[in-house]
Amino acid sequence: MREVEAKQKLIVIIGPTAVGKTKLSIELARRFNGEIISGDSMQVYRRMDIGTAKIKESEMEGIPHHLIDIKEPEESFSAAEFQGMVRKKIAEIAQKGKMPIIVGGTGLYIQSVIYDYQFSDAPSDPSFREELERQAGEIGNEALHKKLEAVDPESASRIHPNNVRRVIRALEIYHCTGKRMGDFQSNQEPELLYDTALIGLTMEREKLYGRINLRVDLMMEEGLLEEVESLYHQGISGCQSIQAIGYKEIYEYLEGKSCLETAIENLKQNSRNYAKRQLTWFRNKMNVEWFDMTDTDMASKKINEISQYVEGKLHLKSNTY
Missing domain, CATH: 1.10.20.140 (Histone, subunit A)
Structure with missing residues (x-):
C-alpha cells in the first residue's frame, strides 16, 4: 500500500485586532525558523500603512514578510486571489526549509487557504x-x-x-x-490541507476594547489623517480599499459628512464591533486552540506556552532564546 504523503506543516495565528498577533508571530518565526505571510485583506494595499496597522520594517527583526504592499489602492482583491497567492507562497517558503506562518484577522481569507474550500461556481448575471x-x-x-x-x-x-x-x-x-x-458550500467537507497549528488569541472584552481605543489614538498621532488625506486628494474613492475601517470614517470627515471628533469615535466603535465579529466568526468556523492574552504582564510565559503547543502539535523543536 502506497504511503500517504505527509502534509506541509503550517502555523496560523488568528484573533481580533489589537490582541497581540504581531508580537507573537515574530517570536514564533524566530523560534521555528519561519517566514510570515500576512492574512489581512487590507495590508495588501500600498500607501495604506497606519490605518491597516501594517508592521513597520523596524519591528520585523529581519523576518521576511509576504503579501504586504502588493496592490494599488484602486485595485480589487478577493479571497480567491488571496487563496492562490498564499498557497503558492507556503510552498515557496517550505522549499527553502523555512516554516510558513500566516498571521491575520480576515477569517474567510484564512479559511480559504487552509481548508479544501471551493469558491462558489454558481451562475452569474x-x-x-x-x-x-x-x-x-x-x-x-x-x-x-x-x-x-x-x-x-x-x-x-x-x-x-x-x-x-x-x-x-x-x-x-x-x-x-x-x-x-x-x-x-454546505456540502463541502472542511478538510485541512496542511498539518496546521491553528492558534487563536483572545482577551477579556473590556481590556481589548481599551487597547483598540488606544490604538486608534496612536494612529491619529502617527499621521492617519494625513495618510487618508493623501489618498483622498489623489482622487481614490469608491473602491474596495477605501471601505476599510480607518479609511471610510476619515473619508466621511473629508467629505464634510461628519466632524473629525465624530469620525474618530466612529472609527473606534467600528473597530470594536469588527473585533467582536472576528471572534464570533473564528469560534464558529474553525477548530482553534485558544490562548487568553488578557494578562499582558504574563506575555512571555504565554508565548512559551504557545510555543510548546506548536512543538507538540507539529512535532517540531524550537530554538530557545
Missing part, C-alpha cells in the same frame, strides 16, 4: 450585478445589505454591509438560482 452596483451608489450599502437580509439572512449575518462586492454576489446567486450562497 452581469446585467443584474451592474444594476445592484448602481443601486449601491444610489441607496447606500446598508439598504443593499437589507435586501440580502430579506432573502438570505444567514449570508447577511456573515457579510458586512460595507463588503458591497460580496453582498452583491450573494444577491446574484439568489437571483440566478433561488438558493442561498451557503447552499453551494
Whole structure:
C-alpha cells in the first residue's frame, strides 16, 4: 500500500485586532525558523500603512514578510486571489526549509487557504450585478445589505454591509438560482490541507476594547489623517480599499459628512464591533486552540506556552532564546 504523503506543516495565528498577533508571530518565526505571510485583506494595499496597522520594517527583526504592499489602492482583491497567492507562497517558503506562518484577522481569507474550500461556481448575471452596483451608489450599502437580509439572512449575518462586492454576489446567486450562497458550500467537507497549528488569541472584552481605543489614538498621532488625506486628494474613492475601517470614517470627515471628533469615535466603535465579529466568526468556523492574552504582564510565559503547543502539535523543536 502506497504511503500517504505527509502534509506541509503550517502555523496560523488568528484573533481580533489589537490582541497581540504581531508580537507573537515574530517570536514564533524566530523560534521555528519561519517566514510570515500576512492574512489581512487590507495590508495588501500600498500607501495604506497606519490605518491597516501594517508592521513597520523596524519591528520585523529581519523576518521576511509576504503579501504586504502588493496592490494599488484602486485595485480589487478577493479571497480567491488571496487563496492562490498564499498557497503558492507556503510552498515557496517550505522549499527553502523555512516554516510558513500566516498571521491575520480576515477569517474567510484564512479559511480559504487552509481548508479544501471551493469558491462558489454558481451562475452569474452581469446585467443584474451592474444594476445592484448602481443601486449601491444610489441607496447606500446598508439598504443593499437589507435586501440580502430579506432573502438570505444567514449570508447577511456573515457579510458586512460595507463588503458591497460580496453582498452583491450573494444577491446574484439568489437571483440566478433561488438558493442561498451557503447552499453551494454546505456540502463541502472542511478538510485541512496542511498539518496546521491553528492558534487563536483572545482577551477579556473590556481590556481589548481599551487597547483598540488606544490604538486608534496612536494612529491619529502617527499621521492617519494625513495618510487618508493623501489618498483622498489623489482622487481614490469608491473602491474596495477605501471601505476599510480607518479609511471610510476619515473619508466621511473629508467629505464634510461628519466632524473629525465624530469620525474618530466612529472609527473606534467600528473597530470594536469588527473585533467582536472576528471572534464570533473564528469560534464558529474553525477548530482553534485558544490562548487568553488578557494578562499582558504574563506575555512571555504565554508565548512559551504557545510555543510548546506548536512543538507538540507539529512535532517540531524550537530554538530557545
